[in-house]
Amino acid sequence: MAGPKSTAAFERAKRVLPGGVNSPVRAFKSVHGTPFFADKGEGPYLYDIDGNRYVDYLMSWGPLIWGHAHPQIVAAVQEAASKGTSFGVPTELETDVAQKIVDFVPSIDVVRMVNSGTEATMSAVRVARAATSRSYVVKFIGCYHGHADHFLVKAGSGVADLGLPDSPGVPKETAERTIAVPYNDIDALRDVFLERGEEIAAVIIEPVAGNMGCVLPRPGYLQAVRELTRSFGTLLIFDEVITGFRVGLGGAQARFDIEPDLTTFGKVIGAGLPVGAYGGRRDLMEMVAPSGPVYQGGTLSGNPLAMSAGLVSLNMLEAANREGFYDKLQAYGQQVVDQFVELGKQHGIPTYGHAIGGLYGLFFHEGPVYDFEGAMASDGASYERFFHAMLENGVTFAPSPLESAFVSGVHTSRELEITLGAMKAVFAQLTS
Structure with missing residues (x-):
């Protein structure tokens, strides 16, 4: 006790x-x-x-x-803080961290920094809906993608622990746009696509589930999900908030040799400071404002403390990966x-x-x-x-x-x- x-x-x-x-x-x-x-x-x-x-x-x-x-990360944060905690204008640090992510993850051409994994997944879905002009999203029972309304449907993590019904406070109309299917069951996913595949904007999945305990994908499962989404013109979003830079330098997608259309990351980018990111193919990410019409912004996105810590951490991972x-x-x-x-x-x-x-x-x-x-x-x-x-x-x-x-x-x-x-x-x- x-x-x-x-x-x-x-x-x-x-x-x-x-x-x-x-x-x-x-x-x-x-x-x-x-x-x-x-x-x-x-x-x-x-x-x-x-x-x-x-x-x-x-x-x-x-x-x-x-x-x-870690002494190197603490020193980086201290040095950054001595210059200022936030500026509201761009810094080179943001570009440096984004470049590292692009270098490490082959499926990503362009990346946008945010402040949390929730922001990242929420924004990735918005991009997918805009790109496909569709509104439905498929998620997997027990996978947790943050606390945005459309994800609190059969979620894992703390939602399951507390026994909350598919989240009070989430409008019925929002929940109806999210379809939940069992993880690791390709037949169940295929049935959903046969019924309404032309309406599905995105499938979002934790390539290794981390919010119902650590649950691995069955052999061939992720490949089958990729093939199915591609055949219906649906975007595949890998939620690598947990797995990104933790199961491998290129994330779970590199480990399983899958290229999703969009990927989300979490706080491992900032070595524990508040940060998240989403990225993907250039044509998709250039839909995001100010390049395109899909709005998403954040006053503290890419803040210098998180970027300084993240750059040191990613450099250390790059070096350690060789060993x-x-x-x-x-x-x-x-x-x-x-x-x-x-x-x-x-x-x-x-x-x-x-x-x-x-x-x-x-x-x-x-x-x-x-x-x-x-x-x-x-x-x-x-x-x-x-x-x-x-x-x-x-x-x-x-x-x-x-x-x-x-x-x-x-x-x-x-x-x-x-x-x-x-x-x-x-x-x-x-x-x-």
């Missing part, structure tokens, strides 16, 4: 913030606990205000691929998954997991998980006990069974040893 300082801080927060938090999953409701309050982060470790230290696999929900407070960086991240995550599954077998507890790049997921479920139904069948009560016991042993995962875990470039064999040792102790507790 949270220490006395965190408990008191949460009570104070609840008086002035909805539920005491600024993002729902932080409230620890999914694991029936009181959240600890962060004091600082350092490398692979997170420290709370009660003085506890945790090996951190939350990594600010993914963007901290170089861990907490097998992503293979090392995957090997680390795979060892955690393998131990989790093996301990489950030893103790008679159903367990399963996926790992790809710096992303992995743990399920209290027997056998493969390939869709939202499988993720929801995972034993939430066991995850809750596991989460709190690991926390007591100095390791923190996401406070929800429907989220992924993240490995950074500064997690070492020492942190792996701590994690695997804690897991052994925790599984012994789970069966005692």
Whole structure:
């Protein structure tokens, strides 16, 4: 349970913030606990205000691929801040970061910076609707694309955790323009296209689902989605807010050799500072104002703090990629998954997991998980006990069974040893 300082801080927060938090999953409701309050982060470790230290696999929900407070990134932000935090006119930093994204991701010719993944996905859909003169969008059950109205239909992440109906406050007319189909089921998607393919502007998909736990696409699935969308003149949007620059330098699309029409990215671009982006083919992106008629703007888009941090981070990733960086991240995550599954077998507890790049997921479920139904069948009560016991042993995962875990470039064999040792102790507790 949270220490006395965190408990008191949460009570104070609840008086002035909805539920005491600024993002729902932080409230620890999914694991029936009181959240600890962060004091600082350092490398692979997170420290709370009660003085506890945790090996951190939350990594600010993914963007901290170089861990907490990396000296090079901190120095870049400090230098940028000393010159000013925002200007409202262009800076060369914005172009430099955009050029890196274009260089790393073959499907992207032009990119627009925004302030969050939600803004990125919302804007990409707007471009798709304008480009096709169609209004319907297909998403996948359990995939989360931010909190824009048309995405809060059978979403994963915190929406599923809280059990919210396809989101109160979303007009029926908006929801009706979003079609939700099961993830990893190409026949279900094909049926939708046979019924109303000429009306579908875009299919938006997480190429690796990260908001129902980490769920991998079945072999050939993404290729089939690409072929189907192309045959109906529908644009394919890859939501790489979680996977971009985390499962590979070119994202999941490079890993699976798929070229979507549009791609969205999130805060990993800014090494944890608020930023997002969307990009794609030149003809599509030149529809965006001021080049074209599709309006989207943001006062703080491409702000110098996020761009400075992002440029350093992307340069570091480019250099590390030559040394097998992503293979090392995957090997680390795979060892955690393998131990989790093996301990489950030893103790008679159903367990399963996926790992790809710096992303992995743990399920209290027997056998493969390939869709939202499988993720929801995972034993939430066991995850809750596991989460709190690991926390007591100095390791923190996401406070929800429907989220992924993240490995950074500064997690070492020492942190792996701590994690695997804690897991052994925790599984012994789970069966005692």
